[in-house]
Amino acid sequence: MSTTIDEARGAGRRPGDAIFKGTAVGAALVILLALAGVAVFLLYEGVPGILGAREETGSSFVAYVWPLVYGTLVAAVIALVIATPLAFAMALVISHYAPKRLAKPLGYIVDLLAAVPSVVYGVWGITVLGPQLVPMYRWLAETVPWIPFFAGPASTTGRTIFTAGVVLAIMVLPIVTAICREIFAQTPTLHQEAALALGATRWEMIRMTVFPYARSGMISAVMLGLGRALGETMAVALVLSASGVITLNFISNTNPSTIAANIALRFPEATGLAVNILIASGLVLFAITFAVNFAARAIAGRSARRMSR
Amino acid sequence: MAKSIDVSDLNIYYGDFLAVQGVNMTIKARSVTAFIGPSGCGKSTFLRSLNRMHEVIPGARVEGKVVVDGQSLYDPSIDPVAVRRQIGMVFQRPNPFPTMSIYDNVLAGNRLNSRRMKKAEADGIVEKSLKGANLWNEVKDRLNKPGMGLSGGQQQRLCIARAIAVEPQVLLMDEPCSALDPISTSAIEDLIHELKSDYTIVIVTHNMQQAARVSDETGFFNLKATGEPGQLVEFNPTKKVFSNPDESATEAYISGRFG
Numbered sequence: 001m002s003t004t005i006d007e008a009r010g011a012g013r014r015p016g017d018a019i020f021k022g023t024a025v026g027a028a029l030v031i032l033l034a035l036a037g038v039a040v041f042l043l044y045e046g047v048p049g050i051l052g053a054r055e056e057t058g059s060s061f062v063a064y065v066w067p068l069v070y071g072t073l074v075a076a077v078i079a080l081v082i083a084t085p086l087a088f089a090m091a092l093v094i095s096h097y098a099p100k101r102l103a104k105p106l107g108y109i110v111d112l113l114a115a116v117p118s119v120v121y122g123v124w125g126i127t128v129l130g131p132q133l134v135p136m137y138r139w140l141a142e143t144v145p146w147i148p149f150f151a152g153p154a155s156t157t158g159r160t161i162f163t164a165g166v167v168l169a170i171m172v173l174p175i176v177t178a179i180c181r182e183i184f185a186q187t188p189t190l191h192q193e194a195a196l197a198l199g200a201t202r203w204e205m206i207r208m209t210v211f212p213y214a215r216s217g218m219i220s221a222v223m224l225g226l227g228r229a230l231g232e233t234m235a236v237a238l239v240l241s242a243s244g245v246i247t248l249n250f251i252s253n254t255n256p257s258t259i260a261a262n263i264a265l266r267f268p269e270a271t272g273l274a275v276n277i278l279i280a281s282g283l284v285l286f287a288i289t290f291a292v293n294f295a296a297r298a299i300a301g302r303s304a305r306r307m308s309r
Numbered sequence: 310m311a312k313s314i315d316v317s318d319l320n321i322y323y324g325d326f327l328a329v330q331g332v333n334m335t336i337k338a339r340s341v342t343a344f345i346g347p348s349g350c351g352k353s354t355f356l357r358s359l360n361r362m363h364e365v366i367p368g369a370r371v372e373g374k375v376v377v378d379g380q381s382l383y384d385p386s387i388d389p390v391a392v393r394r395q396i397g398m399v400f401q402r403p404n405p406f407p408t409m410s411i412y413d414n415v416l417a418g419n420r421l422n423s424r425r426m427k428k429a430e431a432d433g434i435v436e437k438s439l440k441g442a443n444l445w446n447e448v449k450d451r452l453n454k455p456g457m458g459l460s461g462g463q464q465q466r467l468c469i470a471r472a473i474a475v476e477p478q479v480l481l482m483d484e485p486c487s488a489l490d491p492i493s494t495s496a497i498e499d500l501i502h503e504l505k506s507d508y509t510i511v512i513v514t515h516n517m518q519q520a521a522r523v524s525d526e527t528g529f530f531n532l533k534a535t536g537e538p539g540q541l542v543e544f545n546p547t548k549k550v551f552s553n554p555d556e557s558a559t560e561a562y563i564s565g566r567f568g
């Protein structure tokens with residue numbers, strides 16, 4: 001449709017339009033080129049690693065990367081399970097429950113969390129959060145060892161994948177909260193008043209109007225958080241005492257590592273084929289993040305279509 | 310079911326701004342009461358104070374008394390949510406819930422409070438309410454289609470159906486026809502006539518003919534002067550207001566010699 005309007009108006013002859021179109025297309029091309037460049041680099045450097053993994057590590061590439069993929073996903077999922085409800089609740093408090101005077105500063109504080117460098121989170125995770133969580137891990141390992149996640153023996157340092165997940169949760173909280181807060185606040189007053197006038201309580205009003213309106217945005221926000229949790233390197237590299245195992249036990253001394261943390265820890269000393277293998281694992285992370293974003297788009301698009309139907 | 314409303318010395322504020330001052334009136338049960346007056350004189354504000362929708366706006370508050378059938382609406386022991394279940398409201402712009410079907414829109418109020426309903430009961434309420442709102446014949450074959458897919462006039466009647474589905478005691482309507490064509494308008498006016506036998510209806514309108522056609526009593530609101538709060542200038546039977554009003558300001562407004 002836009003092209004027919006363009007043609008009808010003879011756009012492109014106007015200098016303003018031409019300049020704007022040129023810049024927009026140029027910017028889009030730069031982004032595409034950068035993305036393609038990254039993909040080509042990862043493939044070019046990574047494929048030799050995938051093919052040559054057996055001579056370097058003595059096993060196939062899949063056997064090498066699978067525990068890392070597992071650890072990456074576990075840490076991200078723990079982070080999201082903790083962060084998502086918290087972020088939704090905080091966003092709702094800021095947008096719909098707190099009085100204006102309180103909502104503003106609360107919003108700023110949450111935004112500030114995003115400004116903290118990830119190294120700081122990592123150091124905080126090792127020195128403060130980990131030791132603080134040790135008693136809880138011990139308690140869990142003693143009381144509910146039949147839950148596979150808490151089978152124990154409990155870590156004595158607290159540098160577990162669960163701690164890493166908690167640190168990641170705090171790191172993704174601000175972005176998810178900020179996006180949700182914006183969308184919640186944009187719910188049309190018209191619909192909110194319709195619900196209230198029917199005698200809905202505030203919570204019923206939120207369920208009837210705010211959530212349906214914000215649904216696709218909430219999903220996008222969580223997916224963005226997931227993307228961040230998957231790719232986060234420094235904090236996990238610092239916090240996690242990783243041994244590269246695959247285990248459901250989240251609170252012991254032996255933990256799975258994540259792709260990003262593994263690259264950060266190994267890269268400085270890697271040479272030759274080992275570098276290629278690390279880059280290949282980066283390629284896998286790239287593919288996972290890409291798939292997550294793609295899924296987010298699809299889900300968001302579907303519920304957007306449902307809204308406009 | 311229908312109830313009368315007594316308003317005494319009502320002052321309505323937005324923060325520190327006094328929007329409406331000193332309103333006294335009695336709205337009769339099972340009748341249609343119309344409010345007319347120039348833009349910005351506080352008709353909507355007053356209407357919204359009758360079902361405690363006013364206080365939804367941050368900083369908004371009310372002084373004075375609104376008594377519905379002996380029960381004071383602004384008594385501290387009264388839950389505004391309960392008030393709004395008893396006193397329904399139709400807004401100027403049609404506002405069906407965008408994610409809900411026609412069927413679910415009608416039942417939205419009934420489903421609050423997590424009340425469980427049998428399918429047959431729900432079907433009955435939907436049919437009765439849509440018939441009550443003169444919409445049944447137009448939508449009965451597409452109840453599961455979204456409410457937003459209807460025309461503006463149909464959407465407004467859907468909102469009326471939604472409001473009467475919970476069988477309120479009073480129905481407040483804020484310029485319900487201002488976005489509608491003459492045919493939809495006349496459909497809604499007919500509807501108001503029919504609803505009158507069961508409900509107490511209060512309607513705000515800018516259309517004098519409409520006020521004269523549908524209402525039994527009319528209140529004329531006006532600003533004393535620019536910057537002053539709005540006031541109820543005259544409240545009388547509609548016939549009297551339109552033929553022989555007490556106040557010269559009313560006469561001037563109705564005959565278009567306003568200002």
Ligand SMILES: Nc1ncnc2c1ncn2[C@@H]1O[C@H](COP(=O)(O)OP(=O)(O)OP(=O)(O)O)[C@@H](O)[C@H]1O
Binds near residue numbers: 323346351355366
């Ligand atoms: N949300 C609000 N916050 C602050 N002031 C408001 C708000 N809504 C309305 N007012 C003010 O209250 C006064 C009355 O407004 P109201 O909407 O009740 O007028 P009205 O008679 O319904 O006008 P109209 O015929 O244009 O709908 C106006 O001065 C308006 O500016």
Ligand SMILES: [Mg+2]
Binds near residue numbers: 352353354483
């Ligand atoms: Mg108004």
